Amino acid sequence: MKRKGGRIILVLLAAAALTAGLSQCVFLARYPYFRKLAALNGISLKEARKAWGRPDKTSELIMGMVVEADRENWPKVSALAAEKDLKSEIGTYYYNLANAMQDRLPDRLMDYYQPFERGLFLPVGPSSTPFRIACAGDVWFALGYMPLAERDAMLGLLFSPAHTGPRYLRRLAECNLVSGDSEAASKYLRILLNDPSERDWARERLPGNWRPDYQLRIAEKRNLAPRFDLVHGMDQAQLVLRILLSSNATNKTALDYLLCYDLLTKDLDAFIADYDPSLTASHLYEEAMLIFLAAKGGMTQENFVHYHISEATFNSFNRFVTIYKRDGGNARNLTAEFGKSYWYYFYFAERNEKN
Amino acid sequence: MRRIEPLCLIALTAALLLLSCGRHYDVRPYGTGTDRTSLLFPDYQDVTIPCNIAPANFYYTDPEGSRFTTKFSCGDVSVTVKGREVIWKERQWTGLLEAASGGDIEVESSYRKDGAPVSWKWSIHVDGDPVDQYLTYRLIEPGFEVWDDLEIIERNLGNFDTRVISDFRHTGNRCMNCHIHSQGRGDLSMFYLRGEGGGAILNRGGTLRKLTLRDSAMISPTVYGEIHPEGRFGVFSTNIIIPAMHSAGGLRMEVFDKASDLCVADFDGNRMMTFPETAREDVMETFPVFSADGRYVYYCTAPALPLPAEIDRLMYSLVRIPFDPVTGALGSPADTVWSAAATGKSVCHPKTSPDGRWLLFTVADYGTFPINHKECDLCMIDLASGKIIDLSAVNDDKSDTYHSWSSNSRWFVFASKRGDGLYGKPWFSHVSPDGTVSKPFLLPQKNPHFYDTMLRSFNVPDLGNSPVGFDAEAIGHMLEDVTAEQFE
Numbered sequence: 001m002k003r004k005g006g007r008i009i010l011v012l013l014a015a016a017a018l019t020a021g022l023s024q025c026v027f028l029a030r031y032p033y034f035r036k037l038a039a040l041n042g043i044s045l046k047e048a049r050k051a052w053g054r055p056d057k058t059s060e061l062i063m064g065m066v067v068e069a070d071r072e073n074w075p076k077v078s079a080l081a082a083e084k085d086l087k088s089e090i091g092t093y094y095y096n097l098a099n100a101m102q103d104r105l106p107d108r109l110m111d112y113y114q115p116f117e118r119g120l121f122l123p124v125g126p127s128s129t130p131f132r133i134a135c136a137g138d139v140w141f142a143l144g145y146m147p148l149a150e151r152d153a154m155l156g157l158l159f160s161p162a163h164t165g166p167r168y169l170r171r172l173a174e175c176n177l178v179s180g181d182s183e184a185a186s187k188y189l190r191i192l193l194n195d196p197s198e199r200d201w202a203r204e205r206l207p208g209n210w211r212p213d214y215q216l217r218i219a220e221k222r223n224l225a226p227r228f229d230l231v232h233g234m235d236q237a238q239l240v241l242r243i244l245l246s247s248n249a250t251n252k253t254a255l256d257y258l259l260c261y262d263l264l265t266k267d268l269d270a271f272i273a274d275y276d277p278s279l280t281a282s283h284l285y286e287e288a289m290l291i292f293l294a295a296k297g298g299m300t301q302e303n304f305v306h307y308h309i310s311e312a313t314f315n316s317f318n319r320f321v322t323i324y325k326r327d328g329g330n331a332r333n334l335t336a337e338f339g340k341s342y343w344y345y346f347y348f349a350e351r352n353e354k355n
Numbered sequence: 356m357r358r359i360e361p362l363c364l365i366a367l368t369a370a371l372l373l374l375s376c377g378r379h380y381d382v383r384p385y386g387t388g389t390d391r392t393s394l395l396f397p398d399y400q401d402v403t404i405p406c407n408i409a410p411a412n413f414y415y416t417d418p419e420g421s422r423f424t425t426k427f428s429c430g431d432v433s434v435t436v437k438g439r440e441v442i443w444k445e446r447q448w449t450g451l452l453e454a455a456s457g458g459d460i461e462v463e464s465s466y467r468k469d470g471a472p473v474s475w476k477w478s479i480h481v482d483g484d485p486v487d488q489y490l491t492y493r494l495i496e497p498g499f500e501v502w503d504d505l506e507i508i509e510r511n512l513g514n515f516d517t518r519v520i521s522d523f524r525h526t527g528n529r530c531m532n533c534h535i536h537s538q539g540r541g542d543l544s545m546f547y548l549r550g551e552g553g554g555a556i557l558n559r560g561g562t563l564r565k566l567t568l569r570d571s572a573m574i575s576p577t578v579y580g581e582i583h584p585e586g587r588f589g590v591f592s593t594n595i596i597i598p599a600m601h602s603a604g605g606l607r608m609e610v611f612d613k614a615s616d617l618c619v620a621d622f623d624g625n626r627m628m629t630f631p632e633t634a635r636e637d638v639m640e641t642f643p644v645f646s647a648d649g650r651y652v653y654y655c656t657a658p659a660l661p662l663p664a665e666i667d668r669l670m671y672s673l674v675r676i677p678f679d680p681v682t683g684a685l686g687s688p689a690d691t692v693w694s695a696a697a698t699g700k701s702v703c704h705p706k707t708s709p710d711g712r713w714l715l716f717t718v719a720d721y722g723t724f725p726i727n728h729k730e731c732d733l734c735m736i737d738l739a740s741g742k743i744i745d746l747s748a749v750n751d752d753k754s755d756t757y758h759s760w761s762s763n764s765r766w767f768v769f770a771s772k773r774g775d776g777l778y779g780k781p782w783f784s785h786v787s788p789d790g791t792v793s794k795p796f797l798l799p800q801k802n803p804h805f806y807d808t809m810l811r812s813f814n815v816p817d818l819g820n821s822p823v824g825f826d827a828e829a830i831g832h833m834l835e836d837v838t839a840e841q842f843e
Contacts (some may be wrong), residue, residue: 179604229603
C-alpha cells in the first residue's frame with residue numbers, strides 16, 4: 001500500500017514536471033523573440049517577464065523587429081512590421097529604418113502609419129521608457145553617427161534590466177571601433193570574450209582578426225562619419241543629419257532621413273533647402289514639390305523638368321486639388337485614391353500629442 | 356571489474372568540482388592600442404603606496420604566457436606567488452608592508468612565452484605616510500545626465516570592506532550628487548539628494564540635516580562647493596547647466612554653463628548670501644573652495660560667451676578672493692592665481708591641501724567639463740613659492756581630474772579615465788615635502804579582474820580620515836521623515 005502511494009506521488013510529480021516543461025516549450029514556441037531579446041539583455045526569461053511583463057502578440061512583434069534589427073536583417077524587419085499595423089511609434093521607427101536600409105524610405109513612407117518625426121527618431125527624454133531608449137540608437141548607428149549611437153547604447157545599458165547585455169556591449173564595442181577608439185572598444189570586447197555565447201563575435205573583432213568583409217564594414221561606417229566637430233544639443237536630429245551630409249554628400253540614407261524629416265514635420269521650406277533632385281528621387285519628393293510649387297506660383301515646365309516631376313504625378317495632383325476644392329477640404333472622397341499620398345498627409349495628418 | 360571505493364569517488368567528484376569552480380579569464384585584448392598596455396593590471400610596477408593600503412592584487416596581461424611566478428622580498432621577508440593572478444593573503448601582505456615601510460619591496464616576475472623564459476625585476480616603494488583610511492565615491496554609469504541605481508560607497512582603504520552610505524534602494528532611485536569631506540574629515544561632510552523631498556545632506560559630527568540651499572536671488576540651487584573648515588559656512592556655485600554633444604567621434608558629451616554665480620550658505624543662521632562681485636551676468640564663476648586656513652575662496656571664472664558656438668574659446672582662470680570667517684562675506688577684489696589668457700587653457704576643480712601648502716587643479720583645453728576631455732591633466736602649485744610642480748609622473752593621456760587630499764596632505768586621490776577612456780577609477784599619488792609627486796597606483800581590489808567587468812565610474816573619489824557617521828538607512832529616513840530646512 002505504502003509502495004503504491006509512493007508510486008502515485010512519483011507519477012504525479014513527473015506529470016507536473018512534464019506539464020511545466022511542455023508549458024515552457026509552448027511559451028518559447030509562441031514567443032521566440034521574447035526569449036531572444038532576453039538573451040540579448042543577458043537576462044533569464046523570469047527576469048524578462050519581470051522587466052517587460054508577460055509578452056503578447058503585439059510585444060512579440062515589436063521584439064521581433066528589435067532582434068532582427070540587431071542582426072541587421074532588414075527584410076525580416078520589414079516583413080514583421082508589415083504583418084500588422086501596430087500604430088506605434090516604435091513599430092514605425094523600425095519599419096522606416098528597415099526601408100531606409102533597403103533604399104526605399106521615401107517610396108514607402110506614406111504606406112503606413114507615420115507619427116510625424118517620432119517615427120524617424122525616437123525621442124530620448126524623461127518620459128521615454130527604458131525599452132524605447134534602448135532602441136533609439138539603432139538609427140544613428142545605421143546613419144553612421146557614432147556620438148549618438150554610443151550615447152543611446154550607453155543609455156540602453158544603463159536602463160537595461162541587468163545593466164549589461166550583449167546587445168549594448170556589442171554596439172558600444174563597434175561604435176568605438178568605428179570611431180577608432182580601440183582602447184574603449186577593448187573594454188567591451190574583453191567582457192564579451194568572457195561570455196561563451198559572445199566569444200566568437202568578439203574574437204572576430206579583436207585587433208588583427210578582422211576579416212575582409214568586416215574591414216569593409218568598418219571602412220564604410222567610417223566613411224559616413226562627420227569630418228569636423230560641432231557641439232550641438234541632445235535632440236537636434238535635423239542638425240545632425242546636416243552635419244553628416246556636409247561631411248559626406250553621398251550618405252543617401254542620411255539625405256532621405258533629412259528630407260523625410262522635413263516632410264513629416266510639414267516644413268516645406270526646409271525641404272526645398274535640403275532637396276537636390278540630382279542626389280535622390282522618389283514620387284514622395286515629387287508630390288511635396290508640387291505643393292510647394294503650387295503655393296509659390298512655380299508650376300512651370302522648367303521646374304517640372306528640374307525636379308523630375310512626371311506628367312502622371314502632375315495629373316494626379318490636379319485631380320487631388322480638384323476634389324479637395326470641390327468638397328471644401330473634406331477628406332471623405334480623397335481617402336481611397338489618395339490616402340497614401342503626401343498631399344493627403346500634408347492636408348489631413350494631425351499630431352497626436354498623447355503619443 | 357574493479358569496484359571504485361566510495362571514498363575515491365567522493366575525492367574525485369570534489370576534485371572535479373574544484374577544477375570546474377576555478378574561473379578562467381580571457382585577458383585579451385592587450386598591448387598597444389588597448390586599455391591594457393602594461394604586462395600587469397593594475398600596474399603596480401615602481402609605484403609608491405602607503406603603509407596602510409589593502410593588498411595590491413594584480414594579474415599578468417599576456418594571454419600567451421604560462422607558468423607565472425612572482426617573488427616579493429624585503430629584508431628577511433619573502434613571498435612567492437604562482438599563477439597569472441597574484442592574490443594576496445591579507446596576513447602576508449600586512450607583514451610585507453610592515454617590513455618595507457619607508458623602503459622598497461623588490462619583485463621578480465617571470466613566466467614562459469612560446470617556450471622561452473621572460474623575466475624582469477621591479478619594485479614597489481612603501482611610504483611611511485599613511486593615506487586617510489576611508490574613500491567615498493559615487494558609482495555611476497556614464498549616462499549623459501541621466502541615472503539609474505546610484506550608490507555612494509565608503510571604502511576602507513586598509514582592506515576591501517565597503518559600506519553603502521546612500522543608495523537608490525532607500526531614496527526611490529533618485530539622483531544624488533557626490534559626497535565631499537571638508538579637509539578629509541569624516542565628521543564634516545555633505546552631499547545632495549536631488550528631486551522632490553531632497554536637499555543638501557549636511558553631516559556635522561554625525562548629526563544629519565537636510566537643507567534647501569536656495570533663495571530667490573539665486574539662479575539655481577547650489578551645485579559645486581565646499582564646507583568651511585570651521586563648519587559654519589559653505590561656499591557654493593549656482594549653475595545653469597546645459598548638456599550637449601560633439602559631432603566628432605570619441606569626444607562624446609560636452610557640458611557647459613549658461614550662467615553661474617557664487618553664494619555662501621550660513622548653516623547656523625539658515626541664510627544664503629550672494630555678492631555683487633561674484634554674481635555678474637557677464638562673468639561666470641564656478642567650483643569654489645576654501646583655502647586651508649579658511650580665509651580665502653578659490654574659484655574658476657570666465658567671461659560669458661555665446662555657447663555652444665564659442666565653446667572652444669571658453670577658458671576659465673583660477674582666482675582667489677578674501678573670505679571673512681566671522682560674517683561669511685566674500686570680499687574683493689579677486690586675485691588671479693592662474694590665468695587662462697596667459698596659458699590658453701581652462702581650469703577646473705581647485706583643491707587646497709589641508710596643510711595649506713599645495714593647490715591642485717585640473718587644466719583642459721577649454722570648457723568646464725573635464726571628465727570627457729582626454730587632454731585634461733592635473734596641475735599643482737606650491738603656494739609657498741608660487742611654483743608649478745611637475746606632475747608628468749601623475750598625468751596620462753586620458754582625463755585626470757576630481758581629486759581630493761588626504762587629511763595629512765601627503766596623498767591625493769583622483770579619478771582617471773586612463774586605459775579605456777570611459778570609466779573613471781580612483782588613483783593615488785604621494786606628495787613628499789619637497790613637492791616630488793609619485794607615479795600613481797590604482798585602488799586595489801580583492802579580485803584583480805574587478806575593473807575588467809566594471810561598467811560604472813568611480814565618481815568624485817573623496818578621502819576621509821574616519822567613517823562618516825551615517826548609512827543608507829539614515830539617508831532614507833532623512834528623505835522620508837525629515838522636512839528640509841529652508842534658507843532665506
